[in-house]
Amino acid sequence: MDTTSTVERVSATGIISDTIRTNFLNADYGIKSWLLTKDHKRIAILYLISITVFFMIGGAFAAMIRMELITPEADVFTSEAYNKVFTTHGIMMVFFFLIPSIPATLGNFLVPVMVGARDLAFPRINLLSWYIYVIGGLFTLTALVLGGVDTGWTFYTPYSSTYSNGYVMLTGIGIFITGFSSILTGLNFIVTVHKMRAPGLGWFRLPLFVWANYAASLIMVLGTPVVAIGIVMIALERGLGLGIFDPRLGGDPVLFQHIFWFYSHPAVYIMILPGMGVVSEIMACFSRRHIFGYKFIAFSSLGIAIIGFLVWGHHMFVSGQSSYAGIVFSLFTFIVAVPSAIKVFNWTATMHKGRIVYSTPMMYALGFIGLFLVGGLTGLFCASLGVDIHIHDTYFIVAHFHYVMVGGSVMAYLGGIHFWWPKMTGRMYPEGWGRFSALLVFVGFNLTFFPQFIAGYLGMPRRYHVYPPEFQIYNVLSSGGALVLGIGFMIPLIYLFWSLKYGEKAGPNPWRAAGLEWETTSPPPTFNFDYQPVVDHEPYNYSEIDARSSATVSTHSVQEEQHV
Amino acid sequence: MSDAAHNSLVAHQFDDARQQQEAATVGMWTFLITEIMFFGGLILAYMIYRNQFAESFHAASRVLDVWVGCFNTCVLLVSSLTMALGVRAAQMGDRKKLVLFIIATMIFGAAFLGVKAYEYAEKFEHHLVPGPTFHFHGVPGHEHAPNAEIFFSLYFAMTGVHALHMIVGLGLMTWLLRKSIKGTFSKDYYNPVEICGLYWHFVDIVWIFLYPLLYLIDRS
Amino acid sequence: MSDHSEHHIVPLKVYFLVFSALMILLFVTVGVAMVNLGPFNIYVAMSIAIIKAVLVVLYFMHVRYSTRLTMVVAAAGFIWLVFLLGITILDYTSRSWIPGSYQ
Ligand SMILES: [Cu+2]
Numbered sequence: 001m002d003t004t005s006t007v008e009r010v011s012a013t014g015i016i017s018d019t020i021r022t023n024f025l026n027a028d029y030g031i032k033s034w035l036l037t038k039d040h041k042r043i044a045i046l047y048l049i050s051i052t053v054f055f056m057i058g059g060a061f062a063a064m065i066r067m068e069l070i071t072p073e074a075d076v077f078t079s080e081a082y083n084k085v086f087t088t089h090g091i092m093m094v095f096f097f098l099i100p101s102i103p104a105t106l107g108n109f110l111v112p113v114m115v116g117a118r119d120l121a122f123p124r125i126n127l128l129s130w131y132i133y134v135i136g137g138l139f140t141l142t143a144l145v146l147g148g149v150d151t152g153w154t155f156y157t158p159y160s161s162t163y164s165n166g167y168v169m170l171t172g173i174g175i176f177i178t179g180f181s182s183i184l185t186g187l188n189f190i191v192t193v194h195k196m197r198a199p200g201l202g203w204f205r206l207p208l209f210v211w212a213n214y215a216a217s218l219i220m221v222l223g224t225p226v227v228a229i230g231i232v233m234i235a236l237e238r239g240l241g242l243g244i245f246d247p248r249l250g251g252d253p254v255l256f257q258h259i260f261w262f263y264s265h266p267a268v269y270i271m272i273l274p275g276m277g278v279v280s281e282i283m284a285c286f287s288r289r290h291i292f293g294y295k296f297i298a299f300s301s302l303g304i305a306i307i308g309f310l311v312w313g314h315h316m317f318v319s320g321q322s323s324y325a326g327i328v329f330s331l332f333t334f335i336v337a338v339p340s341a342i343k344v345f346n347w348t349a350t351m352h353k354g355r356i357v358y359s360t361p362m363m364y365a366l367g368f369i370g371l372f373l374v375g376g377l378t379g380l381f382c383a384s385l386g387v388d389i390h391i392h393d394t395y396f397i398v399a400h401f402h403y404v405m406v407g408g409s410v411m412a413y414l415g416g417i418h419f420w421w422p423k424m425t426g427r428m429y430p431e432g433w434g435r436f437s438a439l440l441v442f443v444g445f446n447l448t449f450f451p452q453f454i455a456g457y458l459g460m461p462r463r464y465h466v467y468p469p470e471f472q473i474y475n476v477l478s479s480g481g482a483l484v485l486g487i488g489f490m491i492p493l494i495y496l497f498w499s500l501k502y503g504e505k506a507g508p509n510p511w512r513a514a515g516l517e518w519e520t521t522s523p524p525p526t527f528n529f530d531y532q533p534v535v536d537h538e539p540y541n542y543s544e545i546d547a548r549s550s551a552t553v554s555t556h557s558v559q560e561e562q563h564v
Numbered sequence: 565m566s567d568a569a570h571n572s573l574v575a576h577q578f579d580d581a582r583q584q585q586e587a588a589t590v591g592m593w594t595f596l597i598t599e600i601m602f603f604g605g606l607i608l609a610y611m612i613y614r615n616q617f618a619e620s621f622h623a624a625s626r627v628l629d630v631w632v633g634c635f636n637t638c639v640l641l642v643s644s645l646t647m648a649l650g651v652r653a654a655q656m657g658d659r660k661k662l663v664l665f666i667i668a669t670m671i672f673g674a675a676f677l678g679v680k681a682y683e684y685a686e687k688f689e690h691h692l693v694p695g696p697t698f699h700f701h702g703v704p705g706h707e708h709a710p711n712a713e714i715f716f717s718l719y720f721a722m723t724g725v726h727a728l729h730m731i732v733g734l735g736l737m738t739w740l741l742r743k744s745i746k747g748t749f750s751k752d753y754y755n756p757v758e759i760c761g762l763y764w765h766f767v768d769i770v771w772i773f774l775y776p777l778l779y780l781i782d783r784s
Numbered sequence: 785m786s787d788h789s790e791h792h793i794v795p796l797k798v799y800f801l802v803f804s805a806l807m808i809l810l811f812v813t814v815g816v817a818m819v820n821l822g823p824f825n826i827y828v829a830m831s832i833a834i835i836k837a838v839l840v841v842l843y844f845m846h847v848r849y850s851t852r853l854t855m856v857v858a859a860a861g862f863i864w865l866v867f868l869l870g871i872t873i874l875d876y877t878s879r880s881w882i883p884g885s886y887q
Binding site for chain 2: 117118119120121122123183186187188190191194195196221222223224225226228229230232233236237240241242243244249250251252255258259527
């Protein structure tokens with residue numbers, strides 16, 4: 001096994017002299033050429049910039065939460081202000097960062113390239129989706145500036161519909177609008193994957209990243225409208241005095257929870273499925289092996305997308321929902337863990353006897369597996385009816401979903417950004433810094449969230465800023481970890497910027513990776529390929545690639561691949 | 565790139581007109597299933613409350629005028645027929661008929677909204693709009709409806725969202741009309757007509773369900 | 785691009801037949817509503833509405849003449865609606881099964 005620490009790349013020089021090539025970045029100049037672009041790659045960059053802004057806002061609010069929680073007393077915020085702070089953190093991170101994160105940036109950039117198309121099926125709708133996203137974001141930011149909203153990101157009725165005096169309407173409108181951007185992205189992906197695949201690219205030759213984004217798109221299209229109508233109903237109730245959830249008229253506030261979680265549980269899979277797609281790509285490339293169990297991974301994505309719609313009531317075990325429904329929801333939640341476990345198993349098997357290269361993307365992918373495993377397994381605790389009554393609304397839940405959403409999605413997102421950065425920008429990032437910050441994120445993350453499992457299990461409730469002093473030690477650890485995590489997120493931001501100008505030039509395929517996106521130049525031309533790509537081989541043919549390159553760059557003996 | 569197959573009617577990302585047409589159709593259908601789920605939330609609320617407050621729903625529904633609703637359903641069904649005939653005219657490249665059918669569809673659509681506005685105005689007069697002024701009298705023999713306000717909340721939410729979709733539909737029709745008068749559509753290019761037609765029929769289907777759900781609960 | 789199945793032009797007769805069926809079903813549903821069938825009124829009304837919707841989908845919306853993909857997409861919408869309605873109903877109907885519980 002070759003575990004040498006240097007990441008090998010095929011030198012860019014000698015393949016093409018890429019100084020004069022026109023690509024999507026230098027095809028046109030000026031702000032107008034960006035704001036009116038129909039090129040999916042430019043739209044991906046626009047999304048990348050805007051979600052980074054929202055990530056930083058959400059992160060700033062996370063920092064405020066951790067600052068407040070260092071001591072058991074109320075030091076920085078009043079209770080009311082604290083409610084607004086954690087609500088804003090949740091809304092920014094969930095609706096404006098996590099949900100669009102991988103699909104709208106990496107997905108937008110890569111799906112058309114990976115299927116060998118010139119663009120998504122509906123480029124104008126793609127641009128529209130970005131504008132909708134930004135407008136929705138502006139509404140929510142306006143609400144924030146005016147005084148914020150204090151309902152929690154879940155908008156539970158009747159508090160949100162009747163009693164809260166925060167800016168529920170404005171925030172709701174913002175989220176409603178942004179929902180449409182998500183729907184349009186999903187719609188575009190579905191049609192593109194069905195109708196725009198290059199000749200020879202059958203369904204089982206598609207990269208798993210495409211499968212994952214396709215499955216996530218199904219959820220976006222089928223789930224998002226349900227939460228949208230839920231928000232409309234709250235708006236009608238607050239604004240026009242209609243009474244749909246109002247208990248005074250006989251309405252049932254729990255009905256809102258059903259509508260809300262019908263989307264918001266599958267939404268977790270909108271965040272995690274594309275992340276799993278990213279990990280599949282990275283895992284195969286840096287293990288230098290064909291992905292183990294291709295079809296299992298592909299179908300488990302679809303399985304998660306479908307079964308994920310049947311489990312939403314596990315958020316409502318103590319809401320007054322019928323215990324019989326609770327049993328069904330609990331059962332389905334256990335079942336939906338199976339396809340996730342299949343994926344983890346297959347990734348592990350892919351690494352087995354592979355020649356693992358510990359590059360930055362691979363470190364993020366390995367981090368993903370570890371953290372997602374913890375997040376997923378604690379999810380089973382939460383899904384057990386009896387256990388959930390103990391841990392419901394405690395920090396155990398907070399730790400659980402951060403392990404899935406940050407430990408899962410964000411790790412995969414960062415891994416993917418590093419993996420495809422040379423493709424997107426034509427430049428390499430500094431590998432040493434990359435690995436250092438990946439390690440920092442992993443350590444910081446665990447330091448932040450592992451103590452929360454313990455505090456939660458011992459009974460510390462979520463959404464309180466004044467707590468019994470015996471929980472202080474866990475909160476201090478957690479806040480310290482958050483600092484490390486924050487630094488871990490800042491470093492890539494700095495060096496990725498730096499690399500745009502000073503990074504080493506990347507050739508078309510710096511990782512010697514398989515897939516259509518690596519066959520075109522870096523960055524790709526406006527229509528992605530200078531020729532009509534035709535696919536005549538199976539995906540993840542790493543043994544072939546290595547056999548071919550060992551003829552020229554003989555660093556490995558091919559022998560190792562014989563005993564699989 | 566297969567430039568040979570490209571003409572001005574096929575967008576650059578597509579290989580040929582067929583791919584473009586299929587993509588547009590699937591795209592519209594995908595959008596329509598989001599619409600199904602959108603109305604699904606309202607239908608869910610309706611189902612739950614109708615089961616819980618059966619008596620109130622029965623009494624409250626009697627206040628609505630079956631025949632006005634029936635008339636409006638007819639109007640909408642006719643508009644669907646004219647829309648379908650419009651698409652057919654477009655397929656055959658018959659520009660004159662296309663324009664006529666689009667205008668007819670718009671007239672029937674507007675008529676539906678007019679009747680709806682009349683019904684809303686009536687509800688305002690009779691204090692049947694939820695809120696502080698709400699007061700339910702009912703019809704003779706069916707005065708007892710403690711939860712009538714929920715029924716009318718759902719009535720306004722469901723028909724309101726539907727009416728909003730009709731207004732969007734009329735907007736689309738106006739756009740189609742302008743294009744078809746200009747002569748944009750032909751036998752080889754009538755995608756937008758077909759796509760807008762799908763939307764129009766979908767809005768019609770929503771009403772096909774709303775009518776029995778709201779007007780026909782208990783008339784025996 | 786001369787001969788594809790999507791260019792299928794439906795005969796006028798079919799449109800008028802479907803339209804007549806829709807009108808007849810409309811009056812049937814109004815008529816049935818006037819008869820007291822107890823709990824079955826809603827089932828009859830919904831069955832008729834579903835038949836009408838299917839007619840519109842198949843003929844006015846051309847799904848009968850479309851690709852299989854279109855049919856799958858159209859069907860998926862209705863299946864997911866059943867997920868939403870069915871499972872939520874499960875909660876509400878089973879709330880009273882435990883003696884002494886809410887509702
Ligand atoms: Cu969940």
